[in-house]
Amino acid sequence: MRSQSLQREVPDPWEALGSPDHVSLFVLRLLGERYAVEANLVQEVIRIGPITRLPAAPAFLLGVFNHRGEILALMDPAQLLAEENTPLATGSRAAIVQSGEWRLAMVAEALEGLISVPPAALESPPASGPGPSEFLKYVANTREGPLAVLDLARMIDAARARSIPG
Amino acid sequence: MTDRELLLFSVDGKRHAVDAGSVQRIASGRDPEADWILASILGRPRCPRRGLVVNVDGEERALAVDGVEGIERVPAGVVSPLPPFARAAIRTAGIAGVVVRGDELLFLVDLPQLIRESSKESSLYAQDE
Numbered sequence: 001m002r003s004q005s006l007q008r009e010v011p012d013p014w015e016a017l018g019s020p021d022h023v024s025l026f027v028l029r030l031l032g033e034r035y036a037v038e039a040n041l042v043q044e045v046i047r048i049g050p051i052t053r054l055p056a057a058p059a060f061l062l063g064v065f066n067h068r069g070e071i072l073a074l075m076d077p078a079q080l081l082a083e084e085n086t087p088l089a090t091g092s093r094a095a096i097v098q099s100g101e102w103r104l105a106m107v108a109e110a111l112e113g114l115i116s117v118p119p120a121a122l123e124s125p126p127a128s129g130p131g132p133s134e135f136l137k138y139v140a141n142t143r144e145g146p147l148a149v150l151d152l153a154r155m156i157d158a159a160r161a162r163s164i165p166g
Numbered sequence: 167m168t169d170r171e172l173l174l175f176s177v178d179g180k181r182h183a184v185d186a187g188s189v190q191r192i193a194s195g196r197d198p199e200a201d202w203i204l205a206s207i208l209g210r211p212r213c214p215r216r217g218l219v220v221n222v223d224g225e226e227r228a229l230a231v232d233g234v235e236g237i238e239r240v241p242a243g244v245v246s247p248l249p250p251f252a253r254a255a256i257r258t259a260g261i262a263g264v265v266v267r268g269d270e271l272l273f274l275v276d277l278p279q280l281i282r283e284s285s286k287e288s289s290l291y292a293q294d295e
Contacts, residue, residue, distance in 0.1 A: 052271040055207040056258040064252055064264060066271060071264045073252035104251040156251070163255040 022116040025149060026095065028108035030078050030086065031132075036149045037097060037106075038137075039114055044096040046105070048074065048088070058163050059083070062107065072096065073104045080155055080162075081132040099152045117142060122149065134158070170242050172265065174235040174272070175218060178209030183265045183272045184218065186237045193217035193228050200228035206284040207258050208275070222278045229281055240265065245274055258283055 024039035051063040051074060060079035064071050074094060078086045086107045094105040117140055125136035125148070135158065137151035171186040193200045195215050202217060204210060206229060217228030244266045247253070260280030265272040 050269065050271075052264075052273075054252060054256050054261065054273070055209070056256050056261075057252075058255055058257070061252060061255045064249060064271060066266055066269075069266075071246045071249055071266070071271070073249040073255070075251070102251050104249065159251075160254045163257060 021118065023119055023122060024114055024116050025147070027112040027115055027147065028095065028106075029110040029112065030108050031082055031084060032109070034112070034145060034147045035077075035108075036115070036147055037095075037152050038149070041097045041099055041152055042095050043098055043103075045093055045111055046096060048092050048094050048105070048107070051088075058159075059085075060159055060162075062088075065105075067096070067105070075104050075106050075159065077106055077108070077150065077155065080159060081135060097152060099156055102156050104156075115142065115144075168242050169239045170245060171237055171239050172245075172274070173218070173237050175216075175231045176233050176235065177206075177211050177231050179212070179232075180209070181235070181270075181272055182208060182275050183238075184275045184277050188220055188277055190219045190221060190226065192234055193219050195230070197228070200226060202228050202230055203281050203284045204230050206280055207260060208280070218277060220277045220281065222281050227281045227285075229277060229284075240267075 025036035026039045026042040027034055027036045046067060049065045051065050053063040054061060060076050062074040062076050064073055076086050078084045086109055088107060092107060093111050094107050095111060096105050121140045122138035123140065125139050126133050135151055135155045136148050138149040140147045172183040173186040173189055174181060174183050197217065200217050200219055204214065211230050211232040213232055214230035216234050217230050219226055219228045246264045248261060248263055260276050260283055261273050262276040263274040265274050
């Protein structure tokens with residue numbers, strides 16, 4: 001009975017990807033909290049290969065790596081959110097995301113995967129200011145706890161702006 | 167697809183590449199003719215034995231390096247541009263691309279640009295002092 005109830009309340013996120021009744025989110029763990037990006041921005045989950053650090057790179061740009069012949073930039077969102085490092089280990093995973101023209105890989109403490117929520121569950125974030133709320137698109141309370149949905153386009157814009165030497 | 171000739175060199179324990187055609191000559195550490203750049207975004211050589219001499223805006227400038235490994239001919243396909251996000255995020259235009267060399271990634275350096283930026287930084291530091 002419980003599983004039937006769960007299925008009604010949380011439909012298969014893959015099916016919900018094209019459904020107007022639900023918003024599919026890709027959940028990841030950063031700074032010990034649950035964050036998400038819109039699932040349609042996530043193209044692939046991969047294990048990170050050896051990273052080559054770039055000279056003159058800001059802290060949020062961890063370096064570049066070779067993914068099946070494509071050179072990808074690796075971003076640490078925790079640096080943008082709170083100027084903290086996401087711990088990386090051999091075999092750490094990353095999500096390849098595409099926002100507009102920008103395709104890059106994002107690290108996280110853990111990648112939890114897809115969930116689906118009704119649009120009504122998404123609320124506006126607290127008033128923005130410096131700090132994580134600056135980069136939030138929505139917040140939601142889900143069965144597994146609070147969730148903050150990242151505004152990936154805004155994060156990328158902010159990252160680029162922070163890189164322009166003052 | 168044409169091949170490219172890359173000159174491989176090391177600075178501060180890291181290997182890099184530069185288009186061999188952009189290097190006029192390799193100077194020894196005692197060459198008084200060259201205008202030397204000792205530190206750049208690549209770091210400072212631990213033991214600067216050689217200099218890569220390039221023409222920068224009509225003047226000969228030399229980037230001090232720890233060593234020159236030689237020239238390697240590679241298929242043009244192993245050289246990729248920097249990923250757009252990385253290009254937008256780094257604070258230099260002196261990195262022109264990435265060379266895939268087996269499991270190793272080397273940065274392809276735009277040496278004249280790197281030296282221009284290094285000179286600019288040096289003069290800025292000089293003003294601060």
